[in-house]
Amino acid sequence: MxxxxxxxxxxxxxxxxxxxxxxxxxxxxxxxxxxxxxxxGNSTRNTSFFNKLPADHLWKGITSVSNAGKKRGRGKTLARKKDLNRGQVLGLGKANMLWPGLSAPIIRGKELVERQQLPEDPEREKKLIQLRDKMGALKSYKLSPLERGWSGNKMPGRSIGPPDPIGEDKFEGFDTKVIEFKIVFNMKGNFGRKRRQSTFVVTGNKNGLAGFATGKAIDPKAALRKAKNRAGQKLMHIDIFRGHTVNHDFFTQFGATKIYVSQKPEGYGLVCHRAIKTVCEVIGIKNLYAKVEGSTNVQHIVKAFFLGLLRQKTHQEIANDKQLHLVEFSKDNEYYPKVLASPTVCRKADEIRHHEVMDFTQYCYDGRIVLKRKKFPIFYTKHKSWEVHLKKQEYLRNLDKTQTYLRAEYGELKSFLTEKYPECRPHKVPPKEKTSEEE
Structure with a gap:
């Protein structure tokens, strides 16, 4: 030029x-x-070729296959797309600081949240490496049996740790478990269909202190954190009878959900709906039976169960209400009567009205009856061979109870003819002689 x-x-x-x-x-x-x-003049390029294309286009170069290739079965062994930002949460790093407006709300309740240092997580780097190693794998990520929830890798039933500390108050000994984890939609006039994550959690210290709350956010982790912290601000104290069960049987209802709860002895376990079982674990209840009737909405089940726990009466309140002594007959105590509470003024037998409910279970259930499934006889009881079997085993009926009674009464198995006929005694096996090696 x-x-x-x-x-x-x-x-x-x-x-x-x-x-x-x-x-x-x-x-x-x-x-x-x-x-x-x-x-x-020489033409120059001031930008790199890789800076112009987004990450999706770059991944497409090594992970995509043409439509004709897909039809022929190609691309099955190609590399999978990896999210290199997975596990990295905005506002959470090695320092593990709490940033108001970024990783925490600006106002929590009536308190202005300040920046504070959270306890360090020594396994943070290890967890990030594990997440990145598992990315792109064909098989799904498997949790250990202790970390799993109600069904596989899904969130309901899983533990997400204690709520975040508020000022100097730390939730030591608390554990939070997810009850419900779902996606909800809300139609807006200017924004259109708005999608958010809704979570319902319950938290407790396994010693009678528990609370539940709901949290909604676009990010699932933000929704879990919000629900967990709200549950920590709505704690309720619940009485636990002898440290393992409820005070008494009770009936509770919320909406179309009805629950009949029964008190059980130690060692019985939690025989109930999985949502009630999760709530009992964070509260500290170990033995319980609960029958759910009607709607099985988990939020209604949890709310109904908490209402029933809060409406429990103490034994003294029951005795004062009925003006009668409250006596316990327990199988563990050989049904020996034990007075749990006595009223200030006790009524006499002639003062009790004929139409008054005296059954303790009916009194606790407020006159309601649990709907039980009809029990049908076992199929083989209708056969002729079963009748023959019963006739053959007639002479052995109650044999175990009779032997126990004779040993307790006479110290040995004997009959009323033993004194007259000494040979009417069971054969005793002579003790085994000890060998020289055993001595």
Missing amino acids: SFCLRSINKTIQHTIATSRWNLYPILSQVKVFSSPKIII
């Missing part, structure tokens, strides 16, 4: 001659060439 500057020189000389202005400063900045020069 070449330029000629001779015509420019003539134009400048003509302008100087005809102009009244002083153009020496201008001419001092203009460099006039007497001969033409050749200027060579």
Whole structure:
């Protein structure tokens, strides 16, 4: 590319001659060439090729297959797309700081949240490496049996740790478990269909202190954190009878959900709906039976169960209400009567009205009856061979109970003819003689 500057020189000389202005400063900045020069220009690229394309286009280059190739079965062993930002949460890093407005709400309740240092997680880097190693794998990520929830890797039933500390108050000994984890939609006039994650959790210290709450957010982790912290602010105290069960049987209801709860002895376990079992674990109840009737909405089940726990009466309140002694007959105590509470003024037998409910279970259930499934006889009881079997085993009926009674009464198995006929005694196996090696 070449330029000629001779015509420019003539134009400048003509302008100087005809102009009244002083153009020496201008001419001092203009460099006039007497001969033409050749200027060579090279095209340059100031940006990299990789900076122009997003990550999805780059991953597409090594993970995509044409439609014709998919039909022929190609691309089954290609690399899988990996999310290199997985496990990295905005506002949470190695320092593990609590940033208001970023990793925590600005206002919690009536308190303004301040920046604070949370306990360090020594296994943070290890968990990130495990997440990245498992990315792109064909098989799904498996949890250990202790970390699993109600069904596989899904969130309901899983533990998410204690709520975040509020100021100097730390939730030591608390554990939070997820009850419900679902996606909800809300239609807006200006934003359209708004999608959010809804979580329902329950938290407790396994010693009678528990609470539940709901949290909604676009990010699932934010929804879990919000619900967990709200549950920590709504704690309720619940009485636990002898540290393992409820005070008494009770009936509770919320909406269309009805629950009949029964008190059980130690060692019975939690025989109930899985949502009630999860609530009992965080509260500290170990032995319980609960029958759910009607709707099985987990939120209604949890709310109904908490209502029943809070409406429990103490034994003294029951005794004062009925003006009678409250006596316990337990199988563990060989049904020996034990007085649990006595009223200030006790009624006599002639003062009790004929239509009054005296059954303790009916009194606790407020006159309701549990709907039980009808029990049908076992199929083989209708056969003729079963009748023959019963006739053959007739002489052995109650044999175990009779032997136990005789040993307790006489110290040995004997009958009323033993004194007259000493040979009417069971054969005793002689003790085994000890060998020299055993001695």
